[in-house]
Amino acid sequence: MASVGTTSCVVTGGARGIGRAIAERMVARGHRVVVTDVSEAVTATAEEIGAAGLVHDVRDPDAHRAVAAEAARHAPLAAWFNNAGVGDDGTLVALTDEQVRRLVEVNLLGTMWGTRAALDAFGPAGGDVVNVASLAGLTPAPGYSV
Template identity: 80%
Template sequence: MTGGARGIGRGIAEQLVARGHKVVVGDLDADAAAATAAELGAAAGLAMDVRDPDSHRAVAAEAARLGRLVAWFNNAGVGDDGTLAALSDEQVRRLVEVNLLGAMWGTRAALDAFGAQGGDVVNIASLAGLGPVPGYSVYAATKAGVVSLSASVNAETPRRVRVHALCPDGADTAMLAAQDPSGLGSQLVHSGGPILTVEQVATAAVDLVGSRRVVRSLPTWRGGVVRTSALAPGVMQHAAGLFAAQGRRALRKR
């Protein structure tokens, strides 16, 4: 579990522990990883930098030491909002290295560690990865890469190995709370009805394990809207203002 000390990662870890799994919680914050593991009853909490391939391999080795690795969750991510022109070079680099390369390194480590019985890789992507999201251009690009990575690697691997991408709408996490409510991206996120709970996203992620479903949107209807906008980007460009107005109204009520 990458990025497992808080938010969606912690929610997934909690559900896995409740289902009787030995869980290794990885997080950039070593103290938070250890504390979360202790609070949840997980098997271990380790320092983990998802930008470093060796860090993934070390966590995979610890998981294998505890038993057969059956599932790997690439959850760690950053969500800097803003247009491509507005983001700093460092923000762009961090988004790509954490969100996209982190998922690549984690998936490679999991594939190397799975035994003959195979296993599941669950990549936490985003609805932003399924279509154009003005105000989130770099974030959306990284998540689109995660969706493509998941589908492509799933097709590359033996049938006993399954790779999934979960694409949730905005969830009630510190990442979303930290975003600029006056930004177009944040307003679009809040235009689709109630914000998802961590529990809803975690349940959807855990339920992918063992399934043949490669890409899942949450909620399903919202995924359909975003996919349609990808087929007609000109329409989305005109509709963005209407959706943003809905989002502003929703934000004022929070």
């Protein structure tokens, strides 16, 4: 990554938990951080950690482009953390159509839209994309059919 303080980064799903911890670490390292979340709590989180905060639904490709543009207003984009995710457990038969759709749209398409927006925004210097996944992303997990 470029030198500290001269770059921005995006952390999706950053209002709490792992995303917030990533955002805090990046702020501590001097990066201009844009933290996003579908929850309005992102505003308070951003204020508390010294970042910019945006309400952002990762299912919307245009919203990712808007987030990338916001990050570029702070400094050249150098890193994008696809951290937003949801988890509904249950057998495929037991999950509703809406649950299956949400799981795919947030966990798969949200990551793809974020990666695409980041790659488009990095410019000639390039950048880093980090995709955060649960253990279910590494191996089949009982109860997590989707």
